[in-house]
Amino acid sequence: MFTLPKKGLKLTSLWSTFFLKMNKEQLFAQIQQKKSFLCIGLDPVLDKLPKHLLKYADPILEFNKQLIDATQDLCVAYKPNTAFYESYGVKGWQTLTDTWKHIPKNVFTIADAKRGDIGNTSAMYAEAFFNEKSSGMSFDSITVAPYMGKDSVLPFLNFENKWIILLALTSNEGSQDFQIKQIGADQLFEKVIKTSSQWASANQMMYVVGATKAEAFENIRRLAPDHFLLVPGVGAQGGSMAAVCKYGLNKQCGLLINAARSIIYAGNGLDFAEKAREEALALQQEMEQILIAAQLI
Numbered sequence: 001m002f003t004l005p006k007k008g009l010k011l012t013s014l015w016s017t018f019f020l021k022m023n024k025e026q027l028f029a030q031i032q033q034k035k036s037f038l039c040i041g042l043d044p045v046l047d048k049l050p051k052h053l054l055k056y057a058d059p060i061l062e063f064n065k066q067l068i069d070a071t072q073d074l075c076v077a078y079k080p081n082t083a084f085y086e087s088y089g090v091k092g093w094q095t096l097t098d099t100w101k102h103i104p105k106n107v108f109t110i111a112d113a114k115r116g117d118i119g120n121t122s123a124m125y126a127e128a129f130f131n132e133k134s135s136g137m138s139f140d141s142i143t144v145a146p147y148m149g150k151d152s153v154l155p156f157l158n159f160e161n162k163w164i165i166l167l168a169l170t171s172n173e174g175s176q177d178f179q180i181k182q183i184g185a186d187q188l189f190e191k192v193i194k195t196s197s198q199w200a201s202a203n204q205m206m207y208v209v210g211a212t213k214a215e216a217f218e219n220i221r222r223l224a225p226d227h228f229l230l231v232p233g234v235g236a237q238g239g240s241m242a243a244v245c246k247y248g249l250n251k252q253c254g255l256l257i258n259a260a261r262s263i264i265y266a267g268n269g270l271d272f273a274e275k276a277r278e279e280a281l282a283l284q285q286e287m288e289q290i291l292i293a294a295q296l297i
Contacts, residue, residue, distance in 0.1 A: 022108055022140045022161065024203050024228065028252040030076045030106065032297050035288040037253050038280060039077035039110065039230065041260025042067065042099060043084045048265060050272045058091070063272075064099045067264055070273040074284040077108035077256050079230075097136040108256075109139045110165065110230070116145035116152045123155035130159045141165050143208060143230075146192050150199060157200050164205055166196055169220070171210025171233035189216075193223045202226040209248075211239025211257070217247035225250060232258040234283075241283075245290050253296055259283060 031037050044060045053059040068078065085096035103109055115125040125142075132138035141163035144153055156164045169179055169189040179189045186194065193207060202224070209220055211233030220229070229248060233239035234257050241257060248255050259279075267275025291297045 022163075024252060027076065027108060027228070030108070031253045031291070034073065034076055034284070035291060035297055036074055036076055036284040037255050037257055037287055037291075038075040038283050039079050039108075039256040039258040040067070040071055040075045040263055040280065041112070041232070041258050042078055042080040042264065043260045044264065045084065046088075048268070050268050050270070052270060058095055058098070060085075060088075060092075061095045061098050061102075063264075064095075065102050066273040067276050068099075068102055068104075070277040071263070071280045072104055072107060074277070074280040075107065077110055077258075078103050079110035079112050079258055079260075081112040081260075100137045100139060109141070111137075111139040111142040114143045114145050114167065115156075116148055118148065119151045119155055122152050123158075126156045126159055126162075130156075130162050141206070143167065146196060150196075153196065153199060157204060162204070164200070165230050166192070166205060166207050168193055168207040169209050169213050169216055171212040171239065175210070175213075190219070190223060193220065197224060197227070202228070206230055206256075208232070211241070211244050214240055214243035214247070217244060221247060221250065226252075226254070228252075228254050228256060230256045230258060232260075234259055241286060241290070245294075249290070249294050249296070251296075253291065253294075257283070257287070 042064050044063050046060060049059055049063050053062050056062040080096060080099055082096060085092040088095065100109060111129040113129060116122060117125070128135045129137060129139050129142050142156060143165045144156060146153060146166050153164060156162065169175065180187050183191050196205065206228040207224060209217065209229045209231055211231050231244055231248070234241050244257065245255065263276050263279045266279040
């Protein structure tokens with residue numbers, strides 16, 4: 001019979017002092033403690049939810065809560081894609097807020113919103129995702145599109161102890177339209193990393209690099225040796241974790257491997273949370289062996 005993991009996992013002394021902060025050292029401490037660098041994408045679609053959840057006032061919230069309760073000891077981050085909530089209007093926004101509140105505070109949270117606009121607009125986006133007093137949410141990080149340049153990114157960096165995760169080299173087919181175009185001596189994604197790395201330290205900035213672009217990780221690590229990389233594309237999209245880790249690991253792991261559909265839709269019956277846990281556990285166990293081989297735990 002499936003038993004949910006106990007809540008209130010023992011926190012390191014580092015966490016007891018800085019409970020609401022998340023720097024690189026604390027994130028690495030969580031990776032070492034859980035023997036995992038798994039990020040779970042919470043991207044629910046109402047039509048794909050187990051039918052028995054439809055009796056709840058907020059089926060998506062119940063789905064998320066059960067997934068979080070079942071997997072929180074196996075992952076170090078959760079990443080709700082905000083489009084999957086915004087599409088339901090005001091109610092969806094409340095679901096996103098309540099989902100964030102349910103995530104344990106020692107788990108890194110990513111608002112996958114891909115925002116980026118002129119300075120005063122980006123400042124309001126930052127308020128929406130970082131300022132709990134005004135919006136009800138205070139994610140640890142947000143994904144940001146760099147196309148409009150420095151002044152569209154800096155407002156997010158004005159929030160102390162918050163991260164931006166900048167799109168660099170994504171896993172979708174259309175990434176080749178712009179990201180790999182040659183700009184002088186560099187491809188465009190290389191130019192993005194070189195330029196943006198001057199805006200903030202590796203303690204406040206990460207990069208999105210798709211797992212289906214595993215051949216590029218060696219070069220990306222040359223450009224950003226100390227940064228964490230958020231890596232979607234493992235699982236349903238077919239990316240190889242082994243290939244990513246071969247070139248992507250650094251001395252503090254430096255990777256957050258995201259899986260969404262392969263975990264959250266692993267089952268569609270009464271035992272969906274158990275099936276999700278089984279899938280997350282398989283990834284965690286693979287990650288544990290990688291961390292051991294790299295002498296990081």
